Amino acid sequence: MFNRDGQPVDRNLLDCLVQTLKFRGPDAQNTWQEKAVGLGHTLLAITLEATNATQPLTIDDQVYLVADIRLDGREALQSQLHRASTSLPNTASDAQLFLHAYLTWDTSCLSQLQGDFCFILWDKRQQRLWCGRDQLGIRPLYYSAIDNALIISNTLRCIQQHPQVSSALNESAIADFLLFGFNHQPETTTFADIQRLPPGHTLIATHNALKIERYWQLPVPKLCRYRQPRDYIAQFQWHLDQAVRDRTRLPQAAVFLSGGLDSAAMAASALAAQPDLQLQGLTVMYEHLIPDSEPSYAQQVAQSLNIPLDFLRADEAKLCAGSYLTPEPSLQLFPDVDQRQYRWAAQHARVVLYGQGGDEGMRPSTVRQLWGRLPWLTILNGIWQTYWCHGYWPHWGTGLRGWGRQKANPWHGYPSWLNPDIERRLSLRDRWLTITQKMTEPCPHRWRSQAYESLLHPLWQLNFESNDAGVQGQSVAVMFPYLDLRLLDYLLSLPPYPWFRDKLLAREALRLRPQIPRMLIERPKTPLGGHPFWAHLQRGVNPWQGVTWGEAIADYVAIDALNLVTTKPTQDFGTSWAALRPIFLQQWLAGHNVGR
Numbered sequence: 044m045f046n047r048d049g050q051p052v053d054r055n056l057l058d059c060l061v062q063t064l065k066f067r068g069p070d071a072q073n074t075w076q077e078k079a080v081g082l083g084h085t086l087l088a089i090t091l092e093a094t095n096a097t098q099p100l101t102i103d104d105q106v107y108l109v110a111d112i113r114l115d116g117r118e119a120l121q122s123q124l125h126r127a128s129t130s131l132p133n134t135a136s137d138a139q140l141f142l143h144a145y146l147t148w149d150t151s152c153l154s155q156l157q158g159d160f161c162f163i164l165w166d167k168r169q170q171r172l173w174c175g176r177d178q179l180g181i182r183p184l185y186y187s188a189i190d191n192a193l194i195i196s197n198t199l200r201c202i203q204q205h206p207q208v209s210s211a212l213n214e215s216a217i218a219d220f221l222l223f224g225f226n227h228q229p230e231t232t233t234f235a236d237i238q239r240l241p242p243g244h245t246l247i248a249t250h251n252a253l254k255i256e257r258y259w260q261l262p263v264p265k266l267c268r269y270r271q272p273r274d275y276i277a278q279f280q281w282h283l284d285q286a287v288r289d290r291t292r293l294p295q296a297a298v299f300l301s302g303g304l305d306s307a308a309m310a311a312s313a314l315a316a317q318p319d320l321q322l323q324g325l326t327v328m329y330e331h332l333i334p335d336s337e338p339s340y341a342q343q344v345a346q347s348l349n350i351p352l353d354f355l356r357a358d359e360a361k362l363c364a365g366s367y368l369t370p371e372p373s374l375q376l377f378p379d380v381d382q383r384q385y386r387w388a389a390q391h392a393r394v395v396l397y398g399q400g401g402d403e404g405m406r407p408s409t410v411r412q413l414w415g416r417l418p419w420l421t422i423l424n425g426i427w428q429t430y431w432c433h434g435y436w437p438h439w440g441t442g443l444r445g446w447g448r449q450k451a452n453p454w455h456g457y458p459s460w461l462n463p464d465i466e467r468r469l470s471l472r473d474r475w476l477t478i479t480q481k482m483t484e485p486c487p488h489r490w491r492s493q494a495y496e497s498l499l500h501p502l503w504q505l506n507f508e509s510n511d512a513g514v515q516g517q518s519v520a521v522m523f524p525y526l527d528l529r530l531l532d533y534l535l536s537l538p539p540y541p542w543f544r545d546k547l548l549a550r551e552a553l554r555l556r557p558q559i560p561r562m563l564i565e566r567p568k569t570p571l572g573g574h575p576f577w578a579h580l581q582r583g584v585n586p587w588q589g590v591t592w593g594e595a596i597a598d599y600v601a602i603d604a605l606n607l608v609t610t611k612p613t614q615d616f617g618t619s620w621a622a623l624r625p626i627f628l629q630q631w632l633a634g635h636n637v638g639r
Contacts, residue, residue: 180242286527302340334572400525409440425540
């Protein structure tokens with residue numbers, strides 16, 4: 044907390060707000076307060092170095108830091124600090140490294156840092172509060188500037204407990220949820236008084252000013268070429284190994300094991316880096332609701348790596364039932380499965396590896412997209428290698444399906460059940476066109492446009508927050524090795540063909556792990572054998588039946604129009620999927636006090 048008018052921070056209030064964060068950090072809870080500034084921190088030690096490194100942290104009684112932080116490339120950062128005449132022991136925590144980096148390079152230190160982090164730093168010398176988020180926004184950070192009070196936290200519910208922060212709703216964020224399933228505005232939340240600091244941004248506050256700045260954007264690396272194919276594979280494996288190693292710095296770890304290439308490669312890398320790592324796997328499985336071959340593949344991976352594997356059976360989970368109250372509206376189709384998954388993770392480890400990001404980082408562009416953007420000899424060589432050496436045709440991008448998508452009705456998918464008043468007042472039809480047409484804007488990465496755009500999709504914001512303790516409520520940190528910036532920079536530097544056709548690069552790297560079954564490496568990429576939601580509908584489950592619609596939902600949804608959609612004898616998947624959003628909004632509104 045920072046009272047910009049100089050009034051002293053209420054110490055009792057500070058202590059109360061920190062107690063709301065205890066579920067995040069059971070290891071220690073501490074506060075520091077001096078005049079108009081108060082900092083609080085709860086510790087969940089996810090590295091050996093952090094075990095005894097309590098916060099708020101200071102070195103000189105002039106600069107104080109609280110952070111949820113895990114850094115990549117510690118050795119390189121320590122070398123840079125050493126060259127700048129700052130020597131630190133190898134046992135220094137990531138927070139200590141961050142603080143020394145700030146004392147060495149001031150706010151430009153972020154150019155030297157990579158990892159998952161959010162931080163709040165008070166510099167007494169400059170009477171300045173500085174806070175920020177990591178480049179991709181894996182760790183959340185929110186703030187509320189009410190009158191002269193500035194309240195900042197990585198947990199939405201913590202800020203809501205401040206008496207000056209109201210529960211007034213941000214109608215634009217709710218409208219985005221109904222239109223698209225999530226808020227497309229990275230700088231706002233569902234609450235009018237609480238803002239979200241966007242990924243790759245910092246906030247600087249003094250007694251007289253508050254400024255938000257962007258410090259990073261996803262780079263477009265130079266094209267990388269090697270003479271030998273094995274060099275591409277070796278470099279990928281090296282980057283993946285260091286990404287996993289930097290995220291598994293405790294004796295125990297867990298992994299969400301799907302039976303696919305990415306999770307198998309993560310698990311193998313973790314054990315290669317730390318052979319005595321106590322690694323435990325979890326696979327969500329379906330026995331009869333939908334066809335599901337993943338458990339058998341996951342079992343083979345676990346057996347080949349000699350790690351224990353638990354199965355979470357999801358067939359009996361009820362659709363849209365048993366929802367736990369999320370900080371913001373969310374499409375929780377099977378909340379019981381989500382809760383059981385994260386409870387399991389927290390019981391077995393403090394960090395859990397998640398393979399999301401692998402598909403996006405290795406998404407190929409089409410040949411049509413490459414023409415004129417790469418040297419034609421590079422394109423032809425890639426096509427030749429893809430077909431003659433590996434037996435795949437590239438994605439040409441000249442088919443009728445792509446042409447059909449370009450000519451599609453721009454209003455396809457637009458909800459017919461929105462309240463006409465809010466639709467008109469917030470210009471939701473204009474909003475719909477703005478967002479859907481924005482997705483067709485030119486991409487700055489000329490030869491990896493599909494990968495680049497998918498890595499920056501606003502849906503990642505929802506994904507990261509859904510995996511964060513502030514939403515799932517468990518003392519466990521979810522790690523995304525495939526979103527390591529060093530690995531992404533390498534992947535984005537490579538020509539798409541042959542390496543990203545059918546994830547050839549990942550397959551060839553797995554061949555270097557002799558314990559991984561060949562049939563897993565060679566299996567085609569296979570989507571789930573059906574969508575559980577659609578399977579429930581096909582079996583006669585009607586999630587709209589029996590919903591008690593409250594008065595608040597009527598401000599956003601025309602219930603009669605919604606009933607016309609949901610009672611049709613035949614429904615398509617997309618229309619039914621979109622019609623779930625009012626159910627989740629109703630559950631959320633009913634669970635929140637929306638008018639303090």
